[in-house]
Amino acid sequence: MNGAPILRAEHLSLRYPGGKQAVSDVSLSISAGTTLGIVGESGSGKSTTAKMILRLLKPAAGGSVVFDGVELTSLPQRSLKRIRRRLQVIPQNPQASFNPRMTVGASVAFNLRVHGATRSVAWDRAAHMLDRVGIPAAYAHRFPRELSGGQLQRCAIARALITEPELVVCDEAVSALDKSVQAQVLNLLAHIQAESGIAYLFVSHDLAVVEHVADHVLVMQHGRVVEEGTAAQIWSAPSQPYTRSLLDAAPDRLLARKPTPSTHAATAWKAPLD
Numbered sequence: 001m002n003g004a005p006i007l008r009a010e011h012l013s014l015r016y017p018g019g020k021q022a023v024s025d026v027s028l029s030i031s032a033g034t035t036l037g038i039v040g041e042s043g044s045g046k047s048t049t050a051k052m053i054l055r056l057l058k059p060a061a062g063g064s065v066v067f068d069g070v071e072l073t074s075l076p077q078r079s080l081k082r083i084r085r086r087l088q089v090i091p092q093n094p095q096a097s098f099n100p101r102m103t104v105g106a107s108v109a110f111n112l113r114v115h116g117a118t119r120s121v122a123w124d125r126a127a128h129m130l131d132r133v134g135i136p137a138a139y140a141h142r143f144p145r146e147l148s149g150g151q152l153q154r155c156a157i158a159r160a161l162i163t164e165p166e167l168v169v170c171d172e173a174v175s176a177l178d179k180s181v182q183a184q185v186l187n188l189l190a191h192i193q194a195e196s197g198i199a200y201l202f203v204s205h206d207l208a209v210v211e212h213v214a215d216h217v218l219v220m221q222h223g224r225v226v227e228e229g230t231a232a233q234i235w236s237a238p239s240q241p242y243t244r245s246l247l248d249a250a251p252d253r254l255l256a257r258k259p260t261p262s263t264h265a266a267t268a269w270k271a272p273l274d
């Protein structure tokens with residue numbers, strides 16, 4: 001499964017106008033079908049890095065983001081739309097990211113409509129995706145406020161996956177959820193990856209969460225990468241005192257680990273509803 005890089009970012013730097021240097025010379029690469037975790041304390045530059053990768057922010061001169069061979073930083077807006085379909089995002093706060101006046105089914109379907117699908121195709125796919133993430137069909141007609149945080153985050157996963165992306169950026173995607181619900185959503189993401197070969201960029205301040213899902217981990221501090229390695233290396237033998245302090249701050253290791261490809265096949269997709 002560890003294929004060629006689906007994304008390679010090099011020399012990403014960004015200073016907000018009037019602010020300090022938020023990100024300094026960050027480079028990273030994500031192999032198809034794998035998960036790269038970025039961990040670091042609040043303010044260490046994780047979200048700014050993720051936004052540069054999603055082209056929501058433009059890196060300083062010299063920065064490069066190559067997605068499947070295409071340089072994104074200089075891509076014209078009209079070509080970007082095609083890439084957006086293949087590069088999706090699961091945000092931190094689903095309550096804020098869903099339109100409160102649209103049913104969740106309509107929101108999930110809308111993400112395919114913007115890419116040209118007809119209404120009926122988009123609705124069929126939305127129903128299918130909600131089923132895949134364990135949301136009962138009737139819930140498609142509910143509004144965001146009528147779902148729990150964990151249920152809504154499942155809908156956010158369905159909304160991201162409906163375009164069949166190759167890479168999904170998850171920025172603190174489970175940080176707002178209770179620990180038990182976190183584990184369910186992380187397991188769902190891992191099963192989806194094992195089944196579909198999707199890659200994730202998984203950003204979190206919580207090393208326990210990152211260790212749970214990531215194959216490879218970058219540790220960020222003050223806008224720079226201070227350590228990197230496999231999730232197991234970072235967890236068991238961190239080389240930097242800063243990483244050790246993140247470990248100490250991390251709550252207990254989550255119960256289950258990312259399933260290996262050999263174990264996933266027999267595992268049902270749908271975890272019980274939280």
Ligand SMILES: Nc1ncnc2c1ncn2[C@@H]1O[C@H](COP(=O)(O)OP(=O)(O)O)[C@@H](O)[C@H]1O
Nearest residue numbers: 016019022040041042043044045046047048049
């Ligand atoms: N829109 C913004 N304007 C100015 N400074 C910002 C903005 N967003 C983030 N920052 C600053 O940039 C630094 C990195 O922030 P961020 O990337 O959000 O960190 P993280 O996601 O790791 O918490 C922080 O010092 C933060 O205060």
Ligand SMILES: [Mg+2]
Nearest residue numbers: 046047048172
């Ligand atoms: Mg952030």
